[in-house]
Amino acid sequence: MSETTPEALSEDPSGAASRLRRRAAARSIIDEAPATRVVLVALAVGFLLLFILLPLVAVFVEAFRRGLDHYLASFADPDTQAAIWLTLTVAAIAVPLNLVFGICAAWAIAKFEFPGKSLMITLIDLPFSVSPVVSGLVFVLLFGAQGLFGKWLAAHDLQIIFAVPGIVLATVFVTFPFVARELIPLMQEQGTAEEEAALTLGASGLKAFITVTLPNVKWALLYGVLLCNARAMGEFGAVSVVSGHVRGLTNTMPLHVEILYNEYNFVAAFAVASILAGLALVTLLAKSILEWRYGDALSRTRLY
Amino acid sequence: MSLVATAAAPTWRFKKPSALPGFGITFGFSVVYLSLIVLIPLAALVLRASGLGIGGIWRVATTPRVLAALETSFGLSLAAAAVNAVFGLLVAWVLTRYAFPGRRLLDAMVDLPFALPTAVAGISLAAIYAPNGWIGSLFAPFGIKIAFTPLGIFIALVFVGLPFVVRTVQPVLADLDREIEEASATLGATRRQTIVRVVLPTLLPAVLTGFALAFGRAVGEYGSVIFIAGNLPFRSEIAPLLIVIQLEEFNYAGATAIASIMLLISFLSLLAINLLQGWSRRRFGHV
Numbered sequence: 001m002s003e004t005t006p007e008a009l010s011e012d013p014s015g016a017a018s019r020l021r022r023r024a025a026a027r028s029i030i031d032e033a034p035a036t037r038v039v040l041v042a043l044a045v046g047f048l049l050l051f052i053l054l055p056l057v058a059v060f061v062e063a064f065r066r067g068l069d070h071y072l073a074s075f076a077d078p079d080t081q082a083a084i085w086l087t088l089t090v091a092a093i094a095v096p097l098n099l100v101f102g103i104c105a106a107w108a109i110a111k112f113e114f115p116g117k118s119l120m121i122t123l124i125d126l127p128f129s130v131s132p133v134v135s136g137l138v139f140v141l142l143f144g145a146q147g148l149f150g151k152w153l154a155a156h157d158l159q160i161i162f163a164v165p166g167i168v169l170a171t172v173f174v175t176f177p178f179v180a181r182e183l184i185p186l187m188q189e190q191g192t193a194e195e196e197a198a199l200t201l202g203a204s205g206l207k208a209f210i211t212v213t214l215p216n217v218k219w220a221l222l223y224g225v226l227l228c229n230a231r232a233m234g235e236f237g238a239v240s241v242v243s244g245h246v247r248g249l250t251n252t253m254p255l256h257v258e259i260l261y262n263e264y265n266f267v268a269a270f271a272v273a274s275i276l277a278g279l280a281l282v283t284l285l286a287k288s289i290l291e292w293r294y295g296d297a298l299s300r301t302r303l304y
Numbered sequence: 305m306s307l308v309a310t311a312a313a314p315t316w317r318f319k320k321p322s323a324l325p326g327f328g329i330t331f332g333f334s335v336v337y338l339s340l341i342v343l344i345p346l347a348a349l350v351l352r353a354s355g356l357g358i359g360g361i362w363r364v365a366t367t368p369r370v371l372a373a374l375e376t377s378f379g380l381s382l383a384a385a386a387v388n389a390v391f392g393l394l395v396a397w398v399l400t401r402y403a404f405p406g407r408r409l410l411d412a413m414v415d416l417p418f419a420l421p422t423a424v425a426g427i428s429l430a431a432i433y434a435p436n437g438w439i440g441s442l443f444a445p446f447g448i449k450i451a452f453t454p455l456g457i458f459i460a461l462v463f464v465g466l467p468f469v470v471r472t473v474q475p476v477l478a479d480l481d482r483e484i485e486e487a488s489a490t491l492g493a494t495r496r497q498t499i500v501r502v503v504l505p506t507l508l509p510a511v512l513t514g515f516a517l518a519f520g521r522a523v524g525e526y527g528s529v530i531f532i533a534g535n536l537p538f539r540s541e542i543a544p545l546l547i548v549i550q551l552e553e554f555n556y557a558g559a560t561a562i563a564s565i566m567l568l569i570s571f572l573s574l575l576a577i578n579l580l581q582g583w584s585r586r587r588f589g590h591v
Contacts, residue, residue, distance in 0.1 A: 131524025
């Protein structure tokens with residue numbers, strides 16, 4: 001992407017000057033006039049700053065509005081601590097599940113030929129095209145009081161909706177495709193030759209996977225896990241539908257943000273939000289580093 | 305073992321023979337897990353919807369309040385996706401073509417709406433655009449309210465949709481062969497003509513894809529909208545919120561009906577955009 005950027009002019013001044021002249025001459029054909037460039041860059045930067053950066057800045061400004069003491073005091077609330085704990089628990093269950101699924105699905109889809117493969121890829125992507133609210137709704141229709149299994153669950157004194165299992169299910173649903181869709185295209189590009197070579201040399205299937213496949217996809221795997229984790233911790237709509245909003249019990253951090261906000265406890269709401277925003281920033285940073293440093297080791301065909 | 309098997313009989317087999325092991329267990333696990341987490345739950349929705357019948361769904365859909373919410377959701381999503389198509393293209397263009405300080409930082413920033421939890425974006429946008437917020441207070445003296453009106457919903461939808469357009473256009477723009485532009489220029493086209501007649505048509509399919517993705521996301525968006533929306537029935541109530549309200553009243557049938565309508569309309573609009581995209585791909589070639 002950066003090939004077109006002008007390099008620093010390090011050589012003798014006359015050479016640099018002639019290079020600049022040549023570049024200026026080239027610009028006249030397939031580049032915009034300098035004034036147009038400035039206007040376009042200003043428009044794009046202005047738009048990004050206004051629409052994207054400002055909301056991020058506002059989170060931290062609002063969180064520290066009444067000083068550090070108030071900010072820190074927000075986390076002394078046991079309900080807030082319970083929400084943080086629940087979010088970590090849910091992510092700790094959902095991410096490994098989808099990680100194992102992602103690896104299995106990628107192995108089966110990328111390394112073998114079977115009919116219905118593209119249908120399976122489409123089905124894996126399905127949760128991305130479903131509204132978060134609908135993602136929650138489907139579990140209510142299954143396990144809610146009037147759902148398909150509602151009576152049976154009530155008779156056996158089991159609760160899924162308005163309890164932690166429902167939150168985990170909804171989170172697993174919305175984060176379902178992240179790891180798989182990162183691995184599948186990459187492993188398809190890489191083919192099966194290296195694994196076959198390992199098998200010929202006497203490695204077991206598992207050993208071939210651990211010593212050959214895994215190193216080939218490790219950065220893509222990390223990339224998928226990062227995005228999966230960010231969504232798992234930040235999911236709001238789907239979790240909101242199944243949670244029941246019981247303070248201290250079924251409130252994840254995003255849901256707790258909502259409750260605090262609706263109670264006009266803005267500093268506390270933004271304090272909890274600032275942790276989630278911090279998580280988003282760390283995710284973005286790690287993601288960007290992976291893209292810059294290991295871009296070749298990531299899948300080239302990625303659709304969001 | 306597979307050698308003998310392939311030589312023995314030309315019988316139909318599900319999987320093509322391969323030297324690699326582990327197909328059975330990984331495929332089996334994937335299918336079971338996919339069914340349990342995604343397919344069975346979605347089938348429950350289809351089952352419920354078919355129980356209501358087309359008449360039942362239609363009755364819910366034509367309730368004035370539901371109609372108003374669907375109109376708000378789809379209308380504002382279209383508007384936001386259109387704005388995103390224009391500014392997404394501009395941002396992709398500037399990030400790909402021009403070098404300026406801070407470009408990489410801005411490039412990374414584009415993904416923020418993907419990474420920032422929707423509830424966080426929601427309360428933050430509501431705070432900025434409220435009448436006493438940073439931007440809201442600039443407009444308040446003129447009697448323009450942004451937060452708690454449809455305009456606020458629109459802003460939130462622009463926020464969540466932007467990365468879709470930028471990230472679909474960017475790779476196409478980067479792969480664009482600049483010799484085509486040179487050819488156009490040597491044939492006497494002005495820069496403006498080259499861009500309008502040569503570059504933009506090539507980018508059109510990607511822009512449409514981005515538009516479709518942004519639109520799809522906007523229609524279903526919940527977290528970043530409800531805080532800034534005001535949620536007044538008939539005015540600033542979105543369809544996903546109506547589903548939540550129905551569920552809170554344990555009206556599963558109503559919630560299912562609205563969800564089915566939303567899925568149906570999204571499906572139809574995506575189909576339309578796909579056809580349009582297919583057309584422009586045939587018309588202008590390229591990705």
